[in-house]
Amino acid sequence: MYRRYFIVALVLSITPSLFGQEPVPQERPPIIDMHLHAYPVVPGRDMDFFWLPDGMQPPESTEQLMRATLAEMERYNIVKGWASGPIKVVAAWKSAAPDMILAAPDFVRETSFPSVRQLREEYESGRLDGLGELVAQLAGLTPSDPFFEPYLALAEELDIPVAFHTGFPPPGSAYGCCPRARASLGSPFGVEDALLRHPNLRAYIMHAGYPFLGETIAFLHAHPQVYVDLAEINWMIPRAEFHEYLRRLMQAGFGKRLMFGSDQMSWPAAIGLAIEGIESAPFLTDDQKRDIFYNNAARFLRLEEE
Numbered sequence: 001m002y003r004r005y006f007i008v009a010l011v012l013s014i015t016p017s018l019f020g021q022e023p024v025p026q027e028r029p030p031i032i033d034m035h036l037h038a039y040p041v042v043p044g045r046d047m048d049f050f051w052l053p054d055g056m057q058p059p060e061s062t063e064q065l066m067r068a069t070l071a072e073m074e075r076y077n078i079v080k081g082w083a084s085g086p087i088k089v090v091a092a093w094k095s096a097a098p099d100m101i102l103a104a105p106d107f108v109r110e111t112s113f114p115s116v117r118q119l120r121e122e123y124e125s126g127r128l129d130g131l132g133e134l135v136a137q138l139a140g141l142t143p144s145d146p147f148f149e150p151y152l153a154l155a156e157e158l159d160i161p162v163a164f165h166t167g168f169p170p171p172g173s174a175y176g177c178c179p180r181a182r183a184s185l186g187s188p189f190g191v192e193d194a195l196l197r198h199p200n201l202r203a204y205i206m207h208a209g210y211p212f213l214g215e216t217i218a219f220l221h222a223h224p225q226v227y228v229d230l231a232e233i234n235w236m237i238p239r240a241e242f243h244e245y246l247r248r249l250m251q252a253g254f255g256k257r258l259m260f261g262s263d264q265m266s267w268p269a270a271i272g273l274a275i276e277g278i279e280s281a282p283f284l285t286d287d288q289k290r291d292i293f294y295n296n297a298a299r300f301l302r303l304e305e306e
Contacts, residue, residue, distance in 0.1 A: 028077040029290065032297035033271070034163075035133070035206055035231030035261025037106070038085035038093040041065050058266035062089065068268040070097050076275055080301070082163065082261075084133045087114060091127055102301075104130035104163065107148075108138055108178075116150045123158050131155045132163035133206055138173060140180025142190030149197070156198045161301065164191050166216075167207035167233070187212045188219040195223055204259065204300065207232055210245055217252045227300045228254065230292070231261030234277030235270055243281050255288055259297040 041062045059065040070093075073081055083093050084106040094103040105128065107113050114122075122128040131151065136143045143152075143164045155162050167186045174181040188209045195201060204227035209216030220226060228249070233242050249258060262274035278284070278292055298304055 029294065030077050030079040031260060031275070031293045032301070032303075033073070033078045033081040033262050033264075034204070034229045034259045034297050034300075035263045036069065036081045036083040037133075037263070037265045038066065038083040038090040038101075038103075039265060040086065040089055041266065056267045056269050059268070065266060065268070066093055066096060069264055069271070070100070072264075072268045072271045073097075073100060076271060078271070080297070080303070082130060084130075084163065086112075087118075087122065087128070094127070094129075102129040104128065104132055104161075106132060107134045107136065110139060110147060113151075116154055119151065120154060120158075123154075123160055130161045130163065133165050134163065135165040136190070137165060137169050137185040138178040138181045140178075140182065140185070142185055144190055144193035144197075148194065152194055152198050152201060156201045159200075159202060161202045161204070163229075164194075164203060164205050165207065166191065166205045166209045166212070168211065187215050189215055191226075192219070192223070195226070202300070203227075204229060206261065207263075208245065208249065208258070210237070213245060213248055217249070217254075220252070220254050220257065227257045227259055227296065229259045229261035230278070231263035231274065234260075235262075235273035239277065239280070242277055243283075246278075246281060247283050250283070250288070255291060256296055258292050259300065260293045 041059060041064070043060075059068050079100065080102060081100055082102045082104060083090050084104040087105050090101075090103040090105065094101040105114060105119065119128070119131075134143055134148065136145060136148070141147060152162065154160070165186075166188045168183055169178070169181045169186065188205055191203070191205060195203060203225070206229050208228045208230050209219065210233045220228065230246065233245065260274070260278060262271045264270045278289060284292075
């Protein structure tokens with residue numbers, strides 16, 4: 001398997017991207033991205049609350065966003081990507097790259113979420129692979145709210161991995177899109193009751209709980225089955241701040257449970273920035289980087305058998 005991945009990476013390293021990117025100059029071992037988004041592109045949608053590097057612009061159409069993201073995945077030898085979004089969009093991404101994309105419906109508002117019956121049909125048919133990102137925070141909820149009970153019960157029954165949003169909401173969201181959003185609802189402690197009601201749930205928390213460092217460390221000690229992704233904070237917050245947060249999680253002993261994620265939403269270039277955020281951490285050994293980039297996610301997703 002690894003020989004095939006290295007050959008693919010070598011070919012891609014000398015072949016310019018279809019989307020005008022410079023080729024990656026060196027061979028790359030495989031990466032698993034546990035935090036992508038398959039979003040429809042809506043012209044004029046206000047994304048100004050995100051800090052973006054100069055020149056980072058979203059593609060102009062939903063199709064272009066998908067193709068540009070898949071091209072970046074190939075460029076960096078990302079062999080699997082957890083893509084969350086509306087069912088129709090994630091299904092299209094999986095159809096376009098069935099060996100690469102793990103399709104998962106996301107949650108932002110109660111009215112936009114599919115029924116349990118619909119989800120069961122999608123999972124049993126193989127069209128969907130996971131559940132979440134569950135962004136309960138933007139709806140003024142925690143993941144332990146009764147609204148999520150039937151969905152988590154289904155995921156536990158079918159052994160479907162579940163991704164819980166933790167950490168901060170988009171800046172200013174409570175004043176605009178999401179008046180019920182509260183920063184306090186981003187604490188990982190909001191996931192605890194859900195986990196205790198569903199002890200066999202295969203779960204991970206997104207954004208590593210940032211900036212709730214103490215709560216995240218306590219939460220991970222209390223729930224040793226839960227994994228973590230490092231998405232968004234590995235490129236959107238100041239680099240020194242991210243490295244300090246990552247260093248503390250490593251010091252606390254969670255190096256085997258941290259997974260790479262980019263949180264590519266509408267900007268495929270974020271993938272490379274997120275990778276560089278991990279690669280540039282001076283305190284990580286090569287083995288620790290390989291755990292974050294691939295090994296831990298492969299264990300969580302049970303790809304080792306493959």
